[in-house]
Amino acid sequence: MVRFVLMHTFTEENYLKTIYHCTLASGSATTNQIAAATNTRAASVTDMLKKLSEKKLINYAKYQGVTLTAEGEKIAIGVIRKHRLWEYFLVEKLDFKWDEVHEVAEELGHISSIELIDRLDKFMGYPKYDPHGDPIPDSNGRFKRQELKPVSGLAVNDTGVVLGVGDHSTAFLQYLEKASLTLGTKLTVIEIIDYDHSVVLQIADKKLNISREVAKNLLVAL
Amino acid sequence: MVRFVLMHTFTEENYLKTIYHCTLASGSATTNQIAAATNTRAASVTDMLKKLSEKKLINYAKYQGVTLTAEGEKIAIGVIRKHRLWEYFLVEKLDFKWDEVHEVAEELGHISSIELIDRLDKFMGYPKYDPHGDPIPDSNGRFKRQELKPVSGLAVNDTGVVLGVGDHSTAFLQYLEKASLTLGTKLTVIEIIDYDHSVVLQIADKKLNISREVAKNLLVAL
DNA sequence: GATAATTTTTAGATAAGTCTAAACTTATGG
DNA sequence: CCATAAGTTTAGACTTATCTAAAAATTATC
Known part of the structure; x- marks a missing residue:
């Protein structure tokens, strides 16, 4: 070959x-x-x-x-580019859920052909972010890191839009899905409980209480 | 994992x-x-x-x-299903040429997830044949073998439609492409040269002479 | 039907990636 | 500031898939 x-x-x-x-x-x-x-x-x-x-x-x-090294980072970013593009493909084209794609993308992300990945990128319209909100490097390995903050770092009355996660585990993603805390969700911090640092959120017309653990891994843009 | x-x-x-x-x-x-x-x-x-x-x-x-064995054949057909579906995807969705897909599909064909391949199949509308005319087994491993004949087996005045190839090499596929002998081409045998068994074809309003070697690997339905 | 040619198998070695158990560094806490 | 815990490395072994070279079996030839 x-x-x-x-x-x-x-x-x-x-x-x-x-x-x-x-x-x-x-x-x-x-x-x-x-x-x-x-x-x-x-x-x-x-x-x-x-x-x-x-x-x-x-x-x-x-x-x-x-x-x-510079060379090592180049390779790492190449693999990450492949992985995230495949995740995007799986979710947007093949209707996988965001908690189902990691393992399959892990395998797909090691297919060697660069031509393949560049054509896949084009086919999907050069997406900028994967289904978990992580940025997809372009064919030159460039991408802009988003300035995201964990909800645990917000103060009462701060408002943000969910744009990323700090934990990619199936369990966490399924929890978020169930709680309707998907990407793009707008939320406001109503209260921070002193005792356990859990956070009460206002989402549309509903209130939701999340643990500190969840708050740490839920990333928002202000 | x-x-x-x-x-x-x-x-x-x-x-x-x-x-x-x-x-x-x-x-x-x-x-x-x-x-x-x-x-x-x-x-x-x-x-x-x-x-x-x-x-x-x-x-x-x-x-x-x-x-x-039955079990071995089941696995083999599974791999062939994956390989052919990926070839279809590469050509139909990513605009690869039919002579460019083999190696990449070879790698893709070993991704383990069955869920992935079934969803890919659905995404593409359950195609029956790959870009080289080979049948794609369904998710149960069933497929009907086409009754194709090599052009070398035709007689003068026989007519057929190109629906497959007996040689999947890049060189052969590129030759066919160049000669406009792509899948779906209708041809009629005008003459068979005794000396070297080469075949003269009528294709639309043009005549084309192909060697015995090519005639053997060009498969048609009558 | 014996011998030669071809094909296939065995034997022994190698490389990649992993493991366990033991030895070695570095960090930490009286 | 030394003793112990935590973290890391070495040593030696195993597995998978491959190789070369040589031996064995099969097939072909005269």
Whole structure:
């Protein structure tokens, strides 16, 4: 089979993507974080870090955690672009629900052809955001990060529009679906309960009480 | 990751599909045929045949060639269904040419989700044939084989409509494209040259001379 | 029907990615 | 500021799918 000049395995791509996400989420990527995210053991991660380091895709010093090199980040963003475009396709064209797409997109996101993904992008009209509100990088890897705040960071009387989630788990997405807290929902903070930091929201003409946990993972634009 | 009860690797699926195609094309599948088709060595094929045999997916006796069991055939047809539906998608929705889709579809055809493929099928309106005229099995694995004849089997004055190809190589497909011998083309055999068995065709108001090689791989319905 | 040619299988090795268990670093808390 | 906990790495082993080289079986040829 004819392949590209630079081919990386499914596994390598997965590690790079995971490192990208960890770095974004917590400012750093450690062996244990990566192991937890990829559902492997720390020892396996260390092996792979050495390999990626030799290929100059990550900056790695023993016991010091890792960061992506420019090349590594490029690959990670490419995988994320594929993943998010496929999620968009699954939801918008094939009528999957937003909590059903992750696993399938995970597989689809590693199909190697760049031509395929660029044509898919065109077919769908160059969407800017995936079904969870995450930005889709363009074919040059560029995308603008949205300035979103967790509901837990709002004050009483603040108003926002739900545009993203901080937790992509099926359980959380199904909870939101059931509570009608889907993307685009406008909400106002009515009250913050001192005792447990839960938040009372006004949504259209209804009131809804959400836990601190939910408030932290519900992202809004003001 | 949650997977299916019966999971088979990418590689196993590929062997099963290859065995299916070999059996169809030549009535049997031998170690060397499979090795040629999968671009591996005979020794590797033997190893895999043992493995597939243990899993009861093929009937295998040393030195005797192989056939698929009912279960093996079911899997093979499933992979073929996926492959052909993706080819259809690539050509009809993403504007790939019919000679560009094989490799990409090869990768896509191994995405595990059955839900995905059934929804894709629905999205495209349950197509019956792929871009090369090959029938697409339905979700139960059923499909009707078309009764197609190679042009080399026609007699002078016979008329037919191009509905399939016996060679899926890029080179052959590009040749047909260039010669305007695409699916649906109506043709009549004007003359068969004794010397080299080449065939002179009447297509609309033009005459076209094709070699025996081409005539063998151009399939028509009468 | 014996020998040669072809095909297939066995034996042993390799590479990728993973694991467990043990050893080693770094961080933390009296 | 040392002892222990937490986190990370090394060592050695396993699995899958592949390979080459050599042996064995089958088929073809004279």
